[in-house]
Amino acid sequence: MVFLPPKTNCERNRMEKIFIMKDGFVKVASGTPEIQVANCEYNADAIIALIRRAEADGVKVLVLPELTIVGYTCGDLVLSTALTNAAMRALERITLATTGSDMLVAVGVPIVFGHLLYNCAAVVQNGRVLGVIPKTHLGNYGEFYEKRTYAAALETIEEMELFGQKAPFGNRLVFCCREMPLFAVGVEICEDLWAAVPPSTLLADCGASILLNLSASDEAVTKVDYRRMLVQSQSSRTNSAYVFCSAGTGESTTDVVFSGHDMICENGTMLAEAKPFGAGYCVSEVDLEFLSRERRRFARKLFDNTDVVRIPFSMDVDETQLTRAFWKTPFIPDTNASAATRFDQVLAIQSHGLAQRIKHTNAKKLLIGVSGGVDSTLALIVSREALALLNRPAEDVVAVTMPCFGTSNRTRANAEKLCNALGISMREIDIGESVKQHLDDIGHSMDVHDAAFENAQARERTQVLMDLANMHGGLVVGTGDLSELALGFATFNGDHMSNYGVNADVPKTLIRAMLRYIANKSDDALKDVLIDIVDTPVSPELLPPKDGEIAQVTEDIVGPYELHDFFLYHMLRRGAGKEKIVRLAKYAFDGDYDDATIEKWYALFIRRFFSQQFKRNCIPDGPRIGNVALSPRGDWRMPSDAQPHAFQ
Secondary structure, eight states: OBOOOOOOHHHHHHHTSOOOOGGGEEEEEEEOOOOOTTOHHHHHHHHHHHHHHHHHTTOSEEEOOTTTTTOGGGGGGGGSHHHHHHHHHHHHHHHHHTTTOOOEEEEEEEEEETTEEEEEEEEEETTEEEEEEEOSSOOOSTTOOGGGTOOOOOSSOEEEEETTEEEEESSOEEEEESSOTTOEEEEEETHHHHSSSOHHHHHHHTTOOEEEEEEOOBOOTTHHHHHHHHHHHHHHHTTSEEEEEEOOTTSOOSSOOBOOOEEEEETTEEEEEEOTTSOSEEEEEEEHHHHHHHHHHTTOOOOOOTTSEEEEEOOOOOOOOOOSOOOSOTTSOSSHHHHHHHHHHHHHHHHHHHHHHHHHHTOSOEEEEOOSSHHHHHHHHHHHHHHHHTTOOGGGEEEEEOOOTTOOHHHHHHHHHHHHHHTOEEEEOOOHHHHHHHHHHTTOOTTOOSHHHHHHHHHHHHHHHHHHHHHHTOEEEEOOOHHHHHHTOSOTTTTTOOSEETTTTOOHHHHHHHHHHHHHTSOHHHHHHHHHHHHSOOOOOOSOOBTTBOOOOHHHHHOOHHHHHHHHIIIIISOOOHHHHHHHHHHHTTTTSOHHHHHHHHHHHHHHHHHTHHHHTTOOOOOOOSSOOOOTTTTOOOOTTOOOGGGO
16 A cells, blocks of 8 residues: 655655665664653754754654653643643644655654544654554553553554644554655554564565664663664664664653663664763664665565555655764774674684584694785684694694795794794795796796796695695695685685685684784784784785895785775675775775775776686685675675676
8 A cells, every 4th residue: 555645846846857865875863852741842842953953964864752742751641632732733833843854753742543542653754744653562561551541553554634634544654765765664662672573573574674663761770781682683683774762861750760762773783872861862874775785685575565554755865974984894893892702703613613624534734834924824823723622732733834936034934933832833845946847847937927937836835735735634724815815816726725714704804803812812922923924014925025025015916905805895795886885985994095096996806806706616615704705605606707897
């Protein structure tokens, strides 16, 4: 069912052209005004002032608390015709105050319908009431006694008249933006969220991407965390943005206290929060393109429920100014505590995965090519942890350093210090003569430092490791990481190959952060070498060093890994295209890189990502770590000959 309110001339003009909201961002807000219980005129003034504030902030959807026009705690007073009439006059004032504005406002108000009183949310825009949603689940326990005064929502959708306007009345309304199909709003009220099956679940299954909750959740010890958990959980389960607004300190404190706890959540992630007894207002931008992508990813079926009324509305569509945080390093949590938990989880997944492979193959040794770089360092640590799980000595890890034309003094020394600090066996095999012989055999000059010159070294290293594994009944543990897989920055059938790739799902930025974390928990000897390894420029060391120092810096060739990891995350995890990824990168890295630099490295990222898929299609086994992975057997299926045009 579709309810069609009359269109204004302004709307008719807007409908002549269908717009797409820039990058899918919609600015939403949750606001708790300072009210006086049963003083509807005063409360209307406070609500209108908050509406003006939200308009100035560019907000498109504003949520206000439950029964905020009268105050949730007004008790039996709400049964008085004088108070409900005053509430209707206040609602009319508030509605008229939205004239000329396209912002949706959801305001809590008691409404008499068919001789019964309902606890309602009125959704108003541009001088009209678009719809009225009565509360479905009435709180009637402990300090709540709503059934004393209010009736629960009807099972049908009715039509009512307010201020000479007709509007649908029911708990199954979805407000749909004409100009942006992804922009659809559903509403529930307080206790509805606490129900076993919240009404918002049905609304989401019928297309609502933004869910609003007008609440009067009183404060109690530990309730903040429980309330936050409910909001995040419902947002996650429904792949929605969930905007929660709770009554504040203006409510009566006769028996309970209200704190104005407001939240904006996106797919389980808290974007903004007005903490209890705080500002009473929070604002952020929700990404509807991302939410739609998540629903497609999980094949979330939209029900064509004929009992749901879809109410179209129009909105001026423009570029939403971003205020929310987009972290430079999206693979790393933004707090130390969360990061530490993440690092421990990654290490546990890697080490347990490798331990299982050791048990299954009855491997006697683990062979790792050690360069003194971050990838091989983490692989050594993981290998030691895996053997510890099996009650086996660290000496069963054989670290093999294979100096050749590009090996620097710094990396060579760090490799030795690392193995000593970890108690790991180490063996040095100089492959210089072998590579020279090979190049001579194929007629390649030692003076030509091309791809063949570089890759001959990488393949020789892999051959040595594989043969040693055969000799010792062992496994070659791969060191290549997720960032290198994305860029194809590995030698095919060289460092590209192993028996088990422990870092295959770990991006370079995360590896660096993990090593710093491990360093800070380690003794001085291990800490010092780990810090120096992290601070060493990333290099394949395939070109001769200059004065003993690294001559070939990877990030000079392919670009900064922090940018590439950012591109990778937003492309694969959030499903964004070029315009959006570049926009977000410029926003996140403002002051670090100029626009031209970001655009340059994005172009290289896309070119290499598409051209190097053939390498990813035949990578070894390795443990899945997170939501961004490139294994062809699990997370990422892509033909090797796919074209990049849609992403350029």
